[in-house]
Amino acid sequence: MKLSAVQADAIQELGNIGAAHAATTLSQMLSSTVSMSVPAIKAVDLSELGNHIGDESAAMVVFELQGEIPHGGFIIFYITRESAMRLTNTMLGMTDMDRAFNEMDQSALLEVGNIMVSAFLDATAELLGFIMLPSPPALSIDMAHAAMESLIAQLGEEVDEVLLFSTELICEEHKIDSDIIMLPEISTLKRITELLEAMMKST
Amino acid sequence: MAEPNPQTMQTAMIGIGEYRVGSFPMMTIGLGSCIGLTLYDPQKKIGAMVHIMLPDSGGRTDRPGKYADTAIPLLLKELDKTGSSSNRSLVAKMAGGACMFEYFGTNLNIGERNTEKVRIILKELGIKLSAEDVGGKVGRTVTFLPASGGKVSIRRADGVTSEL
Numbered sequence: 575m576k577l578s579a580v581q582a583d584a585i586q587e588l589g590n591i592g593a594a595h596a597a598t599t600l601s602q603m604l605s606s607t608v609s610m611s612v613p614a615i616k617a618v619d620l621s622e623l624g625n626h627i628g629d630e631s632a633a634m635v636v637f638e639l640q641g642e643i644p645h646g647g648f649i650i651f652y653i654t655r656e657s658a659m660r661l662t663n664t665m666l667g668m669t670d671m672d673r674a675f676n677e678m679d680q681s682a683l684l685e686v687g688n689i690m691v692s693a694f695l696d697a698t699a700e701l702l703g704f705i706m707l708p709s710p711p712a713l714s715i716d717m718a719h720a721a722m723e724s725l726i727a728q729l730g731e732e733v734d735e736v737l738l739f740s741t742e743l744i745c746e747e748h749k750i751d752s753d754i755i756m757l758p759e760i761s762t763l764k765r766i767t768e769l770l771e772a773m774m775k776s777t
Numbered sequence: 778m779a780e781p782n783p784q785t786m787q788t789a790m791i792g793i794g795e796y797r798v799g800s801f802p803m804m805t806i807g808l809g810s811c812i813g814l815t816l817y818d819p820q821k822k823i824g825a826m827v828h829i830m831l832p833d834s835g836g837r838t839d840r841p842g843k844y845a846d847t848a849i850p851l852l853l854k855e856l857d858k859t860g861s862s863s864n865r866s867l868v869a870k871m872a873g874g875a876c877m878f879e880y881f882g883t884n885l886n887i888g889e890r891n892t893e894k895v896r897i898i899l900k901e902l903g904i905k906l907s908a909e910d911v912g913g914k915v916g917r918t919v920t921f922l923p924a925s926g927g928k929v930s931i932r933r934a935d936g937v938t939s940e941l
Contacts, residue, residue, distance in 0.1 A: 620830070620843070621792035629807035629918045631934045636878060712878040716934045719807025720916025723793060724877040727810050727830050727887045734794075734840060 577737075577767070582615050584770035585739065589613030589756070591701055592694035593741035596754055599693045603686060604664055604745055611742035619735050620726065624719055626738065631655035632718040633675075635687025636725065637708035639695075639762060646706060647759035648725050649694065651687035652740075653752040655715070658683060664748050675715055684711050694754055702769045706762070722757075729759055737763060786924070794843030796827035798855040803921045808873035810888035812845070812895055812911075813919040816852050816904070817868040817927030823859050824923030825852040831887065832894035845894040849902065869904050870929045870941045871895055872919045874911040888912065908941035 577585070593610050601608040618626055633653050639646035653661065659671055662679040665686075675683075691708050699705045714721040726736055739756040758766065788802040793811060797803050803826040805813040810830075817824040827848045834844035841847035856867070874892035892911045899906050910917065910931050922928045929941040 621795050624790060624792050624806050627807075629916065629934070714877045714914075716877065716914075717807040717809075717916030717918065720809030720875065720934075721877045722809075723807065723811050723830070724809035724875070724887070726793075731831055731833070731835055731837065731844075734843075 577615070577617070580774075581767045581771070584774065585615055585766065586613045588698055588701065588766065588770060589615075589739060589741050592698045593743065593754055595693040595697040596690040596741075597743050599689045600686070600743055600745070600752075603689065604661075604748060604750070606745050606747040608743055608745045610744070613739065613741040616738045616740075617735055618738055620733070623723060623726070623736075627718045627722050629717040629719050631716065632721075633658040633683050633713065633715045634718065634721045635683055635691070636712045636714070636721070637687075637691050637710075639706045639758070640709050641705045641707040643706075643759070643762050643765065645728075645759060646762035647729065648757045649691050649706075649708065650725075650755040650757065651683075651690055651752065652718070652755050653683075653750070657750045657752060658715070660748050661686065661750050661752075664750075680713055680715075683715075684713055687711055687713075690754065702766065702773075704765060704769050725757060729757075733760075788920070791826055791828045793828050793830050794840045796825060796842040796848065796852060796855070798825040798852070798859065799823060800923045802924070804919065806918045808917045808919060809875050809877045810873070810886075810891060812871055812873040812891045813917070813921075814848070814852075814869065814871045814895060815919075815921045815927070815929055816856060817870075817923060818856060818866065819868060819927065820866065821859065822923060822926075823856065824921060824927055825856050826921045827852055829891060829895065832890045845891060845898060849895070849898045849904075853902065865903055865905075867904050868927055869899055869906045870908045870927075871906065872910045872917050872929070872931050872941065875913050875915055875917070877914060877916065879914070910939065910941060
């Protein structure tokens, strides 16, 4: 699906609102300032996924988008391995960076992902009147590309290109760099763009 | 596809659904549920590598490298063009087929289905699968060196490497 410039702008604005709410929750959890980038929308051919997401280690908390559209794609809280360690250390009152992720870290990451993604989806639902519910989360702390290609494989045989829609959230104080990435399935994307266009016409 | 030039031994990066044939080094990064399959001709020292994403093409023909059922016959055809010997002398190795997320059971386990399909097709075509590193909940980056005896090395996220 090719997005027009207007559609891309509209989705970007939607991302702005969703990510701003997610950033607020992260800021509250860390008691620190969190800044966010302008949301980026990239149409990525499958063969070029590796140019966008490499085999670096990252933690990914993944939710399937459910609700009106049962398998609507995925929304992901993505955080590099080092940032993830700093995040859980900050939350759990630890300082040791040179250690393996334990169960406490994993619970903390799942919880942060849960709170942020819920905030993101609540905000977009309020704006659009279109409900996307997050599934229970799944966590991978491994090569980012390996996790991402496994999700894309679930979108179906006919998918040759995906739309990656990401917003970077940064906490300077704790040197934490993370992203919220949305990987919408085509019917979700169509529904969102229709609703956004209808909204723009009515205003 | 460009003719492989033995002078430039730069590593070819093989993205999802892509394949290459030649004697130059090849690499697939971050395999999750996908499969990195290599076929090596020990006589000619030429190999082929493909990055398979799904087991069945369901009749789709535009990206043959993406599906196990179309990818393997395609590699054979391409190897054949280089004057490679019969299927029986080829050495096949595969890596990947992991299950990165336990929760998402909507499509059963794609990694396992990919692995199973590749095994079945190789068997049907009379190609021996000489080594594999598949399954688990782990990503793999795979390097294939046709010029060095078809060596396949695997690196995991924790930096641990192994050879097939």
